[in-house]
Amino acid sequence: MLRTTLVAASALLLAACNNTAETDGTASTGLDIPDVASGDISEETMKSVTERLSSDEFEGRMPGTKGEELTVALLTERFEAAGLEPGNNGSWTQRVPLVEITGRDFAPLTISGGDEDMSFAYASDWVGVTYREDAKTSLEDSELVFVGYGINAPEREWNDYEGVDMTGKTAVILVNDADFGTSGLEGPFGGKAMTYYGRWTYKYEEAARQGAAGALIIHDTEPASYGWNVVESSWSGPQAYAQRGPDAAPLTVMNGWVQNEVGKQIIEAAGQDFSQLTRAAKKRGFKPVPLGLTASTSFSNDIRTFESQNVIGVLRGTEAADEYVIHTAHWDHLGRCTPADDGDDICNGAVDNATGTAALVALAEAHAKAGPTRRSQVFLAVTAEESGLLGADYYAANPVFPLSQTVGGINMDAFLIAGPSKDVTVVGPGKSELDQFLDAALKADGRVPTPNPNPEAGYYYRSDHFAFAKRGVPMLYVDGGEDLVEGGTEAGAAVALDYRENRYHGPKDEYDPNWDWSGVMADLQLFYRLGRMLGMSTSWPNWNEGDEFKGTRDETCAGEGAACGAT
Secondary structure (H helix, E strand, O other): OOOOOOOOOOOOOOOOOOOOOOOOOOOOOOOOOOOOOOOOOOHHHHHHHHHHHOOHHHOOOOOOOHHHHHHHHHHHHHHHHHOOEEOEOOEOEEEEEEEEEEEEOOOOEEEEOOOOOEEEOEOOOEEEEOOOOOOEEEEEEEEEEEOOOOOEEHHHOEEOOOOOOOOOOEEEEEOOOOOOOOOOOOOOOOOOOOOHHHOHHHHHHHHHHOOOOEEEEEOOHHHHOOOHHHHHHHOOOEEEEEOOOOOOOOOOOEEEEEOHHHHHHHHHHOOOOHHHHHHHHOOOOOOOEEEEEEEEEEEEEEEEEEEEEEEEEEEOOOOEEEEEEEEEEEOOOOEEOOOOOOOOOEEOOHHHHHHHHHHHHHHHHHHHHHOOOOEEEEEEEEOOOOOOOHHHHHHHHOOOOOHHHEEEEEEOOOOOOOOOEOEEEEOOOOOEOHHHHHHHHHHHHOOEEOOOOOHHHOHHHOOOHHHHHOOOOOEEEEEEOOOEOOOHHHHHHHHHHHHHHHOOOOOOOOOOOOOOOHHHHHHHHHHHHHHHHHHHOOOOOOEOOOOOOHHHHHHHHOOOOOHHHOO
């Protein structure tokens, strides 16, 4: 939450995954977007579930603790009482095996092959981790190749790895994507609006697909949208991951970051001009540059495995029960944390994300009261979001309901308690035909989307819905608005600032019985309409032409047995 927002752009009028019927009033969109009535959504449910989940008894809802046991029990009880069925083949839960890897005894990052060896200190100059469950990680004399932004996007006629065999080598990569820094939203990668190709997650994944042994991103504060201090703190200490299955994607030996000045020194030691290479990397047709240098480092790993749980309920559809609309929110928080001045060391996570979890229960109740839609409605409370979207990613990699039969979804990550607003915050508009459903729901609610001052931060790629989006499932991520009915944008900004500075990820994110829930309830009506529209529709909204996830969806829809591929 607290994310700045993207202005909702007009979605392109594209064919859905299958040919669908048009209904009165929707011929202009080519999509079946039915009108739906408001839902009977319980404010009492929002209050009681939020209060309970964020009580000290739940100890901050850290995965693998007593807090998890209490959370899973509460959600199971409330989903069942709402009228849902267990979502995982008769079970309310999906086990999520996790692994925690803590690196230690880091050797310096040594760069050899220039006039003299260079040695860079861990933490202050570079950081690195492994995703492999190995007791010892060793990168030995791995050849360095500068690969620009490390992007391979055939649909955009862009391949920074073209012509190079990366087997055993280490990719040196720039942060963000190639048209970062432009003033508008036009360009091969959406102008200043970051795409998935700009995220470090993609860059490491692509380096692994190319066969690289290592990947080093050159940090730069502005395109990263955070300073080196964030990199250092986030990439040191325990790192949690979902355990990998037998058919998992390839992994590098080591992924890391280097300080901007360190990256420049490495490039210059190779006899290259850093500014000139950076400019060249922004242009289509860039070719990777072998640097004639090698990288070496090593560190040991302490490995701990444990298990957490996603909680899943389903309201079965009537006519198309094997087609699914998914609602997601993360139930976990940080557990015990740095104490406040009064000694309170429980990060209760009332706003983040007891509110979103309570919203799953309240929406489940409302949909059940209204009766099932033609498609099935799935309510998924995921674990380990705070550890890196792990529960969502595990579900998306091991879906209970096939992704090829999942129409799309809505993610809810924290409701800021700010009173009613005239707007909503749309994170990542213009990406899919879901925008047309959102436009219809907003029109029915009499509200508008907010503009966005910094789309370059790429917030669409930083919450649970992203695990589904990168596997092709269109997902909406909508936050509460900032233009408050009482006080306007100035009041909205003040509420957001107060939360960020005084409560966010701290012990004072606690339930307050005096909260004004009217704004939250209005947002829930929007989410209810969206879920209902998708559930009653016959259309399969796709990603817009040129979006980085469209190729994956098209491939999924063309697969045998895919509901969205049916005609």
